[in-house]
Amino acid sequence: MAEKGLDIETVQVDLAAGEQFGDAYRMINPDCVVPALQLDDGSCLSEVLAICHYLEALHPEPALLGNEDEECARILMWNTKVEQQGLWPMADAFRNTAKGFVDRATTGPVAYPQIPALAERGRKRVEQFFYRLDGRLAAVEYIAGDSYSLADISAMVVVDFADWIKMSLPEDAQHTRRWYESVSSRPSAAA
Amino acid sequence: MAEKGLDIETVQVDLAAGEQFGDAYRMINPDCVVPALQLDDGSCLSEVLAICHYLEALHPEPALLGNEDEECARILMWNTKVEQQGLWPMADAFRNTAKGFVDRATTGPVAYPQIPALAERGRKRVEQFFYRLDGRLAAVEYIAGDSYSLADISAMVVVDFADWIKMSLPEDAQHTRRWYESVSSRPSAAA
Numbered sequence: 001m002a003e004k005g006l007d008i009e010t011v012q013v014d015l016a017a018g019e020q021f022g023d024a025y026r027m028i029n030p031d032c033v034v035p036a037l038q039l040d041d042g043s044c045l046s047e048v049l050a051i052c053h054y055l056e057a058l059h060p061e062p063a064l065l066g067n068e069d070e071e072c073a074r075i076l077m078w079n080t081k082v083e084q085q086g087l088w089p090m091a092d093a094f095r096n097t098a099k100g101f102v103d104r105a106t107t108g109p110v111a112y113p114q115i116p117a118l119a120e121r122g123r124k125r126v127e128q129f130f131y132r133l134d135g136r137l138a139a140v141e142y143i144a145g146d147s148y149s150l151a152d153i154s155a156m157v158v159v160d161f162a163d164w165i166k167m168s169l170p171e172d173a174q175h176t177r178r179w180y181e182s183v184s185s186r187p188s189a190a191a
Numbered sequence: 192m193a194e195k196g197l198d199i200e201t202v203q204v205d206l207a208a209g210e211q212f213g214d215a216y217r218m219i220n221p222d223c224v225v226p227a228l229q230l231d232d233g234s235c236l237s238e239v240l241a242i243c244h245y246l247e248a249l250h251p252e253p254a255l256l257g258n259e260d261e262e263c264a265r266i267l268m269w270n271t272k273v274e275q276q277g278l279w280p281m282a283d284a285f286r287n288t289a290k291g292f293v294d295r296a297t298t299g300p301v302a303y304p305q306i307p308a309l310a311e312r313g314r315k316r317v318e319q320f321f322y323r324l325d326g327r328l329a330a331v332e333y334i335a336g337d338s339y340s341l342a343d344i345s346a347m348v349v350v351d352f353a354d355w356i357k358m359s360l361p362e363d364a365q366h367t368r369r370w371y372e373s374v375s376s377r378p379s380a381a382a
Contacts, residue, residue: 050264057263058260069248073236076241077240107275110315115312121297125297
């Protein structure tokens with residue numbers, strides 16, 4: 001939204017207080033995860049990719065999912081890799097150790113206990129992901145190629161949230177560091 | 192591909208023999224996962240969503256990602272829910288117990304040991320997913336609404352692969368059963 005300069009009314013859901021499990025939010029998304037986008041007809045879209053895709057269709061510029069089909073496919077490919085190799089392992093590491101997530105180790109309305117071994121594996125995978133990115137970013141400016149895209153936003157979230165599990169970019173991941181310095185200094189990153 | 196009647200040359204990768212970890216396949220996808228689509232210029236696309244999006248753009252009919260923006264967003268939303276709540280938990284259950292996956296509990300080139308507690312959690316989540324689908328399919332014919340879509344294909348994969356972890360649709364998930372009977376009898380399901 002910030003990259004596209006969209007001014008959409010936002011309502012914060014108090015996750016720490018469990019507001020996402022309350023009846024009001026369940027009417028918006030019965031899977032109890034944020035974010036959700038309410039459309040003019042009152043219906044709601046959830047899941048980040050779906051919301052981004054919809055906003056891109058309505059407001060194509062600046063493009064965050066590419067300007068043509070092959071570029072869009074490559075961005076979706078990289079965004080999926082970032083989610084699978086970075087975001088979910090980071091969430092595994094966080095949710096399976098954080099004190100506030102005892103018996104809430106997965107998103108959603110069902111209580112599942114934490115699995116410490118999964119948190120440990122998550123940390124290793126996040127580190128591996130930073131080096132995977134480094135190999136990629138040695139060859140290209142942005143993750144999906146020449147242009148800043150949704151894949152960069154997703155990867156920036158991994159780096160920013162890594163702080164929560166007391167991890168940071170490895171000193172020797174120099175290309176990832178160069179990329180992070182660039183993307184995190186965009187005005188939208190402060191939004 | 193079968194739904195769209197596309198005749199694209201396919202090459203099987205021998206996963207049981209570890210061909211995905213060999214040098215030849217790493218040139219196609221360094222993350223060592225299938226499938227991948229080779230384009231005319233020799234470059235390769237990986238990740239299912241990216242490949243489906245690309246094929247849909249080239250061959251729009253029959254639409255599996257919707258005919259207009261809001262429909263597409265809803266399909267992507269449901270497809271994400273199916274992946275998060277069904278496919279990944281199913282993969283967790285399978286990869287963290289199967290004898291052939293000792294030290295290959297995640298996809299990709301790095302060896303991670305199996306986590307039995309994660310497999311157990313995966314089984315519970317798959318069962319929960321079948322009931323989640325049942326609630327949805329009590330109200331609509333297909334997962335994303337009135338039309339068959341990528342979300343149905345992804346969910347059909349969960350049901351079909353559940354067999355590998357010796358699970359099946361609960362007897363009382365009648366709407367999911369009605370839906371599965373319908374989607375699995377499409378000619379494309381035999382492909």
